[in-house]
Amino acid sequence: MSDFLYRRGRLYCEGVAVERIAASVGTPVYVYSRAVMERNFRRYDRAFRGCPHTICYSVKANSSLALLSVLAGLGAGFDIVSGGELHRALAAGGDPGRLVFSGVGKTAAEMEAALRAGILLFNAESSGELSLLARLARKAGRKAPAALRVNPDVSAGAHPYISTGLRQHKFGIDISRAEALYLKAARARWLQMAGVSCHIGSQILALEPFLEALEKLLDLAERLRRHGLAIRYLDLGGGLGVSHHSGEAGPDIGEYGRRLRRILDSASGLRYHLLLEPGRSIVGEAGILLARVLYTKRGATKRFIIVDAAMNDLLRPALYGSYHEVRPAANLRRRQVEADVVGPICESGDFLAQDRRLPEVRPGELLAVFTTGAYGAALGSNYNSRLRPPEVLVEGDRFRIIRERESYDDLVRLERL
């Protein structure tokens, strides 16, 4: 969070005091630092210099057009999981030749659109999907570049909802069955089996699971090559975690790169083109959610700070029990109290933080919820008919709105009486 710092007791994002943003745009509001996002992307890019690679930012982590356009400008490719994300990636100026399409349930219409766009790689997850892809490719008159997303049976130790690489998960194809399926698919005229893919989970803090997965992918790719398949891409997916506690470092992108490079350099790895699909590790720490205190109250056993942001704005605490640091935007030197920070929604699960030591805040004061750039706005909803918050991008000492706050008209626009 190095670009979210307190200066003279006030929280800044880069060169902008966040109070200024709240005063001008209102709350709740998501605030992103362009510098943090760019730095993280460049770390990935640098870590694989000299090794053919494409960093395909995972659009689902934060699909804001402005953020996608910044990343496209740095040479990012994109990992998409729906027709909507394809639309966004192209609308933001993304290069179709750097798009990979993941997901366990792609529809025919989505695959047709991706074929028309001329994407880099389809990561197929079942033999049914491969057959449909082959039929659509024939209809479109162009070969479909494809990989199988294999399930390497690596345990990543993340939350059960975001851990995806074990045998019991719905994702991918068991790696022991992949070879036979590849050999069958290689005979299909309209498929070009060009890669081997996996994605083992999300918010993974150790590097070992990635190394283990890469070794398994390499081994499979080598076996397929010996069968005469022209496997060119190794797609290791995303999943590198971020630290949610200030003063604690998350996994280091440079170190991740060095350890993967060591495997690629020592095996026959350098003949492959590496694809990575990071989402959270690029945008997570680039964002905060600003909320204003509405009320404070004492329950029978707890204190509550009721703010104007809620689980519809930031679902992660309610969905995953995830921890996000909350601090006042002005570094208040008041007495510390223990409290839950909760939203206005009619659900007991509507909390942003529980049992936290915080300075005693008052109505009207501003709180920042940290490390919310990934899976924050993207998981937002209109639950309780709340308007989705605006999003702001800070660039040095300037800021601009990259998504307007919704209006009540927006809320009912698609409905008919």
Ligand SMILES: *Cc1c(COP(=O)(O)O)cnc(C)c1O
């Ligand atoms: C979600 C997802 C990613 C991104 O995961 P992060 O944890 O945000 O890096 C990458 N690839 C696939 C297939 C995904 O489903």
